[in-house]
Amino acid sequence: MDDLDRKIVTILQQDSQVSMAALSDRIGLSLSACHRRVKLLESAGVIRNYAAQIDRAAVGLDVQVFIEVKLNSQRREDLEAFEKAVALMPEILECHMITGEFDFLMRVCVRSPADYEALYRSRLSTIPAVSQMKTMLSLWTNKEFRGFHLG
Amino acid sequence: MDDLDRKIVTILQQDSQVSMAALSDRIGLSLSACHRRVKLLESAGVIRNYAAQIDRAAVGLDVQVFIEVKLNSQRREDLEAFEKAVALMPEILECHMITGEFDFLMRVCVRSPADYEALYRSRLSTIPAVSQMKTMLSLWTNKEFRGFHLG
DNA sequence: CTTGAAACTCACATGAC
DNA sequence: GTCATGTGAGTTTCAAG
Numbered sequence: 001m002d003d004l005d006r007k008i009v010t011i012l013q014q015d016s017q018v019s020m021a022a023l024s025d026r027i028g029l030s031l032s033a034c035h036r037r038v039k040l041l042e043s044a045g046v047i048r049n050y051a052a053q054i055d056r057a058a059v060g061l062d063v064q065v066f067i068e069v070k071l072n073s074q075r076r077e078d079l080e081a082f083e084k085a086v087a088l089m090p091e092i093l094e095c096h097m098i099t100g101e102f103d104f105l106m107r108v109c110v111r112s113p114a115d116y117e118a119l120y121r122s123r124l125s126t127i128p129a130v131s132q133m134k135t136m137l138s139l140w141t142n143k144e145f146r147g148f149h150l151g
Numbered sequence: 152m153d154d155l156d157r158k159i160v161t162i163l164q165q166d167s168q169v170s171m172a173a174l175s176d177r178i179g180l181s182l183s184a185c186h187r188r189v190k191l192l193e194s195a196g197v198i199r200n201y202a203a204q205i206d207r208a209a210v211g212l213d214v215q216v217f218i219e220v221k222l223n224s225q226r227r228e229d230l231e232a233f234e235k236a237v238a239l240m241p242e243i244l245e246c247h248m249i250t251g252e253f254d255f256l257m258r259v260c261v262r263s264p265a266d267y268e269a270l271y272r273s274r275l276s277t278i279p280a281v282s283q284m285k286t287m288l289s290l291w292t293n294k295e296f297r298g299f300h301l302g
Numbered sequence: 303c304t305t306g307a308a309a310c311t312c313a314c315a316t317g318a319c
Numbered sequence: 320g321t322c323a324t325g326t327g328a329g330t331t332t333c334a335a336g
Contacts, residue, residue, distance in 0.1 A: 001210065009210065012203035016167065019312065030321055035314075046209040051202060052163035054299055058197040059152065059160065061299055066249060066256055083293050090300035098217060098287040105217055105287060109299055136249040136256060142234050148205055148212055148260055149241035170329060181304055186331070 001046070004029060006150040008037055009046065013147030016050045061109040063116050063137070067124070068102035070132040078129040085127045091119055102134065152197070155180060157301040159188055160197065164298030167201045212260040214267050214288070218275070219253035221283040229280040236278045242270055253285065 007027045011018060018026075024034035041047045056064065071078050086095045086106070095106045110116045124133065158178045162169060169177075175185035192198045207215065222229045237246045237257070246257045261267045275284065 006210075009203065009205055013205060014200070014202065016201045016203045020314095021312080032314090032322085033320060039314095044209065045206055048204045048206050049165070050167045051165065051204055051298065052160065052167045053199045053202050054160055054164060055196055055199050056299060058195065059157075059299060059301055064247075066247070086294055092294060093299065094292070094296045095294040096215075096217070096289040096292050098289055100285065100287045102287075104293070105289075106294075107296070134251065136251045136253075138247040138249055138256075141245070141247050142255070143237055143243060143246040143257075145245045145258070147202065148207060148210060148244065150210055171331090172329075182330095183305085183332085184303060190331095 003151070005037060005041060005046075008034070008041065010147070010150055012038070012047065056109060060111050063110050063113055064141075065108045065110075065116060065138065066136040067106045067108060068134040068136070069104040069106060069130055070102045071104075071129050072131045074103075082127060082129040085129070089119075089123060102132075154302070156188060156192060156197075159185070159192065161298070161301055163189070163198065207260060211262050214261050214264055215292075216259045216261075216267055217287040217289065218257045218259060219285040219287070220255040220257060220281055221253045222255075222280050223282045225254070232280040233278060236280070240270075240274060253283075 004027055008023065011023060011026060020031055020035050020038070023038070024031045027034060029037070038047075069082070071082055082104070083095075086092050086104075091108050091110055093107045093109055095104055097103060098105050108116070108119070110119060120133075120135070124130070155178055159174065162174060162177060171182055171186050171189070174189070175182045178185060180188070189198075220233070222233055233255070234246075237243050242259050242261055244258045244260055246255055248254060249256050259267070259270070261270060271284075271286070275281070
């Protein structure tokens with residue numbers, strides 16, 4: 001991971017459909033050298049995959065919520081039960097174990113407040129391992145994720 | 152956005168480099184019909200862009216932190232000052248205005264605890280509009296974002 | 303919506319410097 | 320690392336049903 005690799009990754013994070021020729025131009029490398037680096041970044045696992053990025057509103061996911069979760073205990077069985085429940089819910093887009101007052105932070109997207117209420121009432125709050133939850137509704141997004149900042 | 156469009160989007164969120172032929176096969180449509188739908192989804196803004204997804208650890212961003220932020224007030228000048236400061240910090244990957252005790256939730260990635268300390272001490276806590284912050288260090292990620300769940 | 307064909311771009315491998 | 324080159328694959332468009 002030298003400076004050229006970071007440039008490549010930065011560009012590909014914004015637009016993975018850029019042609020090798022254009023990419024090599026922008027980083028000041030020959031086409032074949034650039035191509036070789038990209039393939040190396042892929043096989044090294046630096047570049048995981050290529051994905052289409054979707055407009056959340058355009059697909060009707062109008063409600064985005066962050067949820068802090070506290071478990072009954074840190075015992076293995078509670079952790080595993082919670083993780084398993086999270087894995088089974090596709091509306092939970094991400095889930096992080098965190099330090100602080102709560103144990104986990106999750107991001108959830110659903111179509112409507114009613115859908116969130118249903119999810120919350122009948123599928124989240126019923127997880128036995130969960131003792132407490134705090135919902136933070138995302139009112140609007142000031143800054144969206146557009147790739148990691150390198151360097 | 153019918154069912155076929157949702158199928159297309161779901162596949163492209165996981166792998167945008169799938170060939171049109173393979174994509175059309177998987178959704179059960181002819182190549183040209185499938186191609187037309189993809190282009191429509193792009194021009195309609197449903198598909199925003201195509202991006203390489205990077206392994207955070209592989210690029211040395213070992214520290215991921217969520218930060219809740221409370222402002223001094225909800226006055227326009229405080230909000231704008233905060234947003235402006237956020238926009239200028241590339242380490243802040245996302246920032247959402249939220250309901251609840253705090254006003255904003257941010258995600259930050261840096262290379263080391265020392266880097267976070269420096270960011271926190273000299274660039275975050277010095278924003279005049281900010282009255283309080285709460286740092287939640289991400290210990291590990293149970294579920295990673297891999298695209299929205301449609302349908 | 304379908305099939306099929308033509309034109310074009312680019313990826314990829316190769317060999318040479 | 321740099322060029323130059325050729326083949327195959329995939330994209331894109333178009334005509335016709």
